[in-house]
Amino acid sequence: MASLPSRYREIQLIGKGLTGEVYRAEDTLTGRRVAIKVFHGNKQGVVYQYFLNEAQLLRRITEHRRHPHILEYIESNFVKEPYYLTTAYIDGPSLDKQIGGRPQPAWLVLSVVEQIGSALDYLHYGHPEMSPIVHRDVKPQNILLNGRYEAFLIDFSVASHPGFAIDDEKNLGTPGYMAPEQYQGAGAEKPESDQFALAVVALQMLTGKAPLPFHGKTSKQQIDRWKMTEYAEIRRLLGDKRRHTAEALIKALSYEPSQRYPSCEQFADALRMALKQDGEAITPPRKVTVPEPPKTPRQGLSLRPEWLLVGLIVLLSFIMAAVGWFTVNADSSLSMQSTVTTLPALAPSPTAMRNIVVPVTSVQPTTLPTLAAVPGPTLVPVPDLNGDVIMLQREPLRAGPSTDTRILLWMPKGAKAQRTGREERTSSALVWYEVIFEGQVGWCRSTNCRPQ
Template sequence: MPRIPDSIGKYKVETLIAKGGMGAVYKAIHPTLNRPVIIKKLDLRGRKDITERFKREARILMDFRHDGIVNMYDHFKIGKSYYIVLEFIDGKALDQVIREQRYLDNATAAYILYQTALALSYAHSKKVIHRDIKPANLLLSKKGEVKLVDFGIAVSDEDSEKGLTIEGMSLGTPGYMAPEQFRDSKNVDQRADIYAFGVLAYEMLTGKKPFTGTFTAELVASIQKGKYTNPRRYNPRISTVLLRIIKKAMRPSPRKRYKTLAPVIKKLGRFLRKYNREELKKVVSDLASGKEPEKPKPAKKKRVIIKVALIGAGIVAVLVLGGICYYTGIHNELLHPGSYGGIVFNIRMSNIVQPANKIFINATIYKEGKKLIRIENRRIIFRRVRKNADHDSYYIRSFPVFVRTGSYRAKLNIEDSLNWYSFVVSSEGHRPNLSCKRVINIDKYLTEQVPVTVNIKPINIITEEPITDFINIDLYQKGKWVNITEAGPIFPGEIYSFRVRCKMYYTKYFSTMIKKGQRDLNIIIGLVPIPGILILERESDRISFRLNGNNRIISAEKIPKELDLNITKKFKGRIPPGEYNLDIIYKKKRKSIHVKIESKKEIYIVASVDQKTGEIKFLIKQNS
């Protein structure tokens, strides 16, 4: 254990905070002010560039007087070591707060960004470029302050870079560096700091870095291309104002970024008008103190004229109702009940994962056909509904979404797990065991498994019953199909193709990309039974058919669809194998027939009415 000196110069040392190859950081007591200070010690010998940077940091901070930048009290040399005495900030670094909270809400993030922008803009006004803006260099104090620190690699117009940074040298933290900073750190301007400011905002609002990794060619290429995951995929609640700031600040081309932070400060100031600044300061104080802060709420506005308020409320209600109709499609269920049906996702989660309000769930619905077609205007919103009786899990349920009847697949990203589900949506009254909306129940526990765990469950897509017999699941590996039990491990970052074969069902092929970070793949895949052919012919339009009490039925085709038994005088359809009750109806008369549909066999039924007695007659032909 390194020895801690009793004093350094006139300062009484209390503790050693950190020690490294270039020096150490101590907490000490100021002799006259009687308050804690930080002493940074540099004792690296033989590296003139490091010594000059240390001295330049002191010169920069000596000229600064800003509430958002850490204060410097002293600079001196004892023996061969240099020292800087800085203001002690009792709190936490922002990167530690992000790890603890996962990500910050819009108001808190905007407040910290606003204070940071003010401090950084002040530095820019002094012709100083920080060159290392990141969460670790922002301190939150228990007094609710936000302080910018560490100007160790900053560059100033008043200080020569000769011998410190040469043409083509890269300085900074790779994940936060602007593209031009990789090419030449010496000649960057304030727009490099603005780029890092955008990365900082991204990380605060998502808990993730837009670009991860060390100083590699792949990382540099990604940053230069400006390709990163939309932050709303990680946090859909990000404010539009903050999202626009991130996107413009992080433009790869410096010419397309903000030229200064002035417009950013203006936008953030306008955004924060609806919040109480003292409450936001209290949130920062709680975060720095390790307390769970209360989520900031917009301040109450003064009472307005009731008539205007009612009109405004009415307009908002109409817009909200319109938005609900547009994104959920509920108006189609009301206006076209025979052609649309509803779907609800019901997910059971373990209590050991993140709280429900911080779980990342992204759901997309695709219409099956020759190609999967994404349903663009159906936004799926989830909410926590209740705890389970066993108290170790809870349920997250989506609001119902209404789509046209037919065959669909749903893709759900739940945290780092990719899940696919096949299902059929039919109109009300034609769903097995359901009288209203189609519900997909998902029992989901996030696990730590490498390689990817694959769980494929075939179901009869018509009856929704599990298929357990005569199943063969194959994986396409090394140019051939291999039974999944004999295949090699599956790792993230690749596209995998699966084949599901089952006696008396059509073979199903399925391909999916397993992204990096995903730990398990769950596929509930609907297989279509090989059908029989049912032909229903009626000699009069006044005769109608009902099969199991319905005048519609789901076909057993590779792409199932809903069929109307009475749309023409002669109906012909591919029907799932099974036993059915066929009703022939004429006026108030009804005749019931037991019909057995077998795979690859045809049944032909002709219905007519005796002209003399009015009795229903029928003829059945069955062909192999």
């Protein structure tokens, strides 16, 4: 076992990989269960550079924004051996184990695509310094599920970004999930490459089987056949009952990156509409009501019928006495005024919510906790401000300048919204504009809404 700092206790080996071992431990500084990836190998080699890349990238991401569907960085050590990376521990299976050769329910497929799509859009457009970050290895083994079916994207070792490069890189990714452009070699990947992989994952969840072989040459040949046959095999796999779903996936699986959706979020939205058109249940099942514990029988005297009559007479006497007292004192009572102060209810702590760990041995897609109702957006009068923006594509109006904030509504292609004058630049390529559309205030991205 690796000699790790004393802050970690109850250390247990849970896995091994290319870079070394993975341990589960309790972090005594935070009281949280954590995962510790320990590096073993040549520090001068390529594998170490990928290990270092993952640690630095996760640290920068967590420092900027703790995205709810990206594995959270905690600490790392690259000063002296053992070199390690500590992240949050997700108590649950990988999506690969969850699938296990079985088709998954449509609501879970949509949930994974929406959550991981949100994480990918943040990587592609949301970080002010590191974006575009291309994960390059989206697959079921790199997606974890917790007991609430929340999905987390892991393993950023081969993720590419403007500040990272290795001279002797080969084709990176996993055959069976790689987009066709990735077979051209390192540097050919694009943000749309991750969308292609996410669509393959969705297709595998729907059918229970991997749609592409796991060998590089045969996988690329199969993608070429998809293109030549106009994706007839995907339509066959999903059948007539899921023809709308097939079309939504086919667009995300387009051979040319420019023919795919402008963002993973729009892919998820198209998939939602398609599943609904095909009559699929896209709403997670409600939480099962926990039965009340059995009542303990009363000990001692039993309740006899004649005692019930006596009790009823006594109760009526008290009620009549109270009515008489109120009649006598009504005038004086009305002259008295008392002020009642109502304290606002405290919102649940996001930090506390994040630290909840639900231990499970396996995930069965049967129940989910019912989500609390979200208050509707506030309607405001439309002021005369700083011009309009026009939607280049269908674009969500969000509650804040981030892809992990709530969607208020969708603005159709060609629609115009009025700018308030506020904007936020999150990267050199992305600006968020605060706009007003149909009386609601929200934010849209410069990638899809252009100032007039």
